[in-house]
Ligand SMILES: [Zn+2]
């Protein structure tokens with residue numbers, strides 16, 4: 001995964017810095033679609049002088065070049081998605097936790113014609129909402 005990072009950075013002409021490497025590492029080990037603040041809190045333990053703004057900008061840069069994704073946030077903070085494999089989400093409306101799941105049938109769902117005719121589709125993801133087992 002980290003070799004991946006170096007390679008992708010070169011590909012997108014991003015400078016490789018220890019801070020950026022640390023941020024990417026945090027993202028790839030994050031379990032729950034972290035916010036910029038989640039990442040900031042963690043990277044700060046290693047780089048106490050890093051600013052929130054730097055972390056936030058780095059995340060947006062990663063997203064811009066397609067190394068990670070930004071996901072719909074339902075009115076909360078922007079969340080970051082390091083998992084670029086096709087997958088779907090269970091969104092808990094209670095605590096905001098987003099759980100990844102895989103389901104072939106959803107992967108194979110066809111794009112409605114009124115969408116595919118009007119827009120250029122680059123991906124699709126099913127979102128199921130409800131209460132997680134901790135919030136029921
Ligand atoms: Zn919950």
Ligand SMILES: [Zn+2]
Nearest residue numbers: 081083089100
């Ligand atoms: Zn996900």
